[in-house]
Amino acid sequence: MNNRRILLASRPRGAPTPENFSSEDAPVPQPGEGEVLLQTLYLSLDPYMRGRMDDGPSYAAPVPVGGVMEGGTVCKVVESHNPKFAAGEIVLAHTGWQSFAISDGKGLRKLDPTLAPVSTALGVLGMPGFTAYTGLLTIGDPKPGETVVVAAAAGPVGATVGQIAKIKGARAVGIAGGADKCAYLRDELGFDAAIDHRAQDFPEQLKAACPKGIDVYFENVGGAVFSAVQPLLNNFARIPLCGLIANYNATALPPGPDRSVRLMRDILIKRLTVRGFIVSDFFEQMPAFLRDVPAWMAEGRVKYREDVVEGLDKAPKAFIGLLEGRNFGKLLVKVSD
Numbered sequence: 001m002n003n004r005r006i007l008l009a010s011r012p013r014g015a016p017t018p019e020n021f022s023s024e025d026a027p028v029p030q031p032g033e034g035e036v037l038l039q040t041l042y043l044s045l046d047p048y049m050r051g052r053m054d055d056g057p058s059y060a061a062p063v064p065v066g067g068v069m070e071g072g073t074v075c076k077v078v079e080s081h082n083p084k085f086a087a088g089e090i091v092l093a094h095t096g097w098q099s100f101a102i103s104d105g106k107g108l109r110k111l112d113p114t115l116a117p118v119s120t121a122l123g124v125l126g127m128p129g130f131t132a133y134t135g136l137l138t139i140g141d142p143k144p145g146e147t148v149v150v151a152a153a154a155g156p157v158g159a160t161v162g163q164i165a166k167i168k169g170a171r172a173v174g175i176a177g178g179a180d181k182c183a184y185l186r187d188e189l190g191f192d193a194a195i196d197h198r199a200q201d202f203p204e205q206l207k208a209a210c211p212k213g214i215d216v217y218f219e220n221v222g223g224a225v226f227s228a229v230q231p232l233l234n235n236f237a238r239i240p241l242c243g244l245i246a247n248y249n250a251t252a253l254p255p256g257p258d259r260s261v262r263l264m265r266d267i268l269i270k271r272l273t274v275r276g277f278i279v280s281d282f283f284e285q286m287p288a289f290l291r292d293v294p295a296w297m298a299e300g301r302v303k304y305r306e307d308v309v310e311g312l313d314k315a316p317k318a319f320i321g322l323l324e325g326r327n328f329g330k331l332l333v334k335v336s337d
């Protein structure tokens with residue numbers, strides 16, 4: 001047995017390519033006193049990893065060139081020298097793109113496979129679901145009858161945002177790429193409308209889907225999607241600014257004209273609330289999240305979809321595809337059984 005690892009080979013300029021990654025087989029590490037050996041079952045692939053490939057200033061340190069790519073994982077404890085963990089237990093960890101890792105136990109959360117499939121701890125019941133819950137309820141604060149719009153709506157953050165908006169009595173409008181994702185949002189998740197951002201007349205379709213304007217825009221994307229949303233924002237609209245995936249591969253500002261003046265004017269005259277957040281800002285809400293979302297799932301009011309790729313070696317290609325909208329649901333790599 002070897003420890004298969006995917007490393008950052010070089011920093012991308014623009015969209016990442018397979019050449020930005022390399023792989024190696026290292027010996028399986030041996031746990032010392034107080035440590036556990038973890039075997040990765042699932043690796044989560046998330047948009048934030050694009051930021052970790054760059055070395056510019058950000059809220060978190062970059063992955064060093066030659067280092068193991070960072071990532072959340074669901075792991076099995078295969079050997080334990082830590083009294084808090086027993087071999088065979090399943091834990092939520094952050095051990096990155098590798099098949100084995102050592103942990104001293106700090107930051108591990110035990111998962112109960114009888115409560116939910118353990119993979120959900122990386123999606124609807126994990127960081128992305130928590131992002132949706134905290135950002136929507138704390139910053140968006142949707143009221144019954146209001147219109148909530150969310151982009152990247154077929155992904156784990158957006159899908160959860162729309163379904164919680166419905167639970168709160170709001171009208172949910174999703175924006176996603178392609179007819180299949182839009183049909184899924186409407187027919188399976190109960191969104192009131194779903195619009196394809198690739199359609200020629202996307203701004204007109206969005207306007208028609210929001211006849212009373214937009215009260216909450218949960219921003220996951222930026223770019224052309226935000227340009228279509230901005231004129232529809234109502235007075236006192238709230239914008240939880242969660243992500244800007246349309247820009248993650250950008251190497252320069254888009255060509256002019258400078259639209260920041262119009263944006264700042266809208267913020268002023270419409271009295272908009274725009275608040276950026278990182279999910280860790282709301283850590284104290286974790287107990288409420290772990291109480292509410294499983295209950296809503298049990299009632300069939302929150303559903304989820306996973307897009308599972310088999311084998312760690314497929315992670316780079318799958319991650320590149322995530323940035324292009326090729327995933328359909330929470331993107332996971334099944335690393336071992």
Ligand SMILES: NC(=O)c1ccc[n+]([C@@H]2O[C@H](COP(=O)([O-])OP(=O)(O)OC[C@H]3O[C@@H](n4cnc5c(N)ncnc54)[C@H](OP(=O)(O)O)[C@@H]3O)[C@@H](O)[C@H]2O)c1
Pocket residue numbers: 046047048127128131151152153154155156157158175176177178181197220221223225241242243244245246247277278279280322323324325326327328329330331
């Ligand atoms: N602030 C935080 O703490 C925090 C935490 C978690 C996630 N996030 C952010 O939340 C957003 C969604 O994350 P997720 O994990 O749920 O990802 P996801 O939806 O599974 O994947 C990203 C999706 O973004 C869409 N997309 C990519 N480029 C686009 C473009 N140019 N225009 C419109 N849509 C585009 C694609 O879907 P389509 O096929 O629909 O275009 C793609 O599938 C990301 O921006 C992420 O960075 C922030």
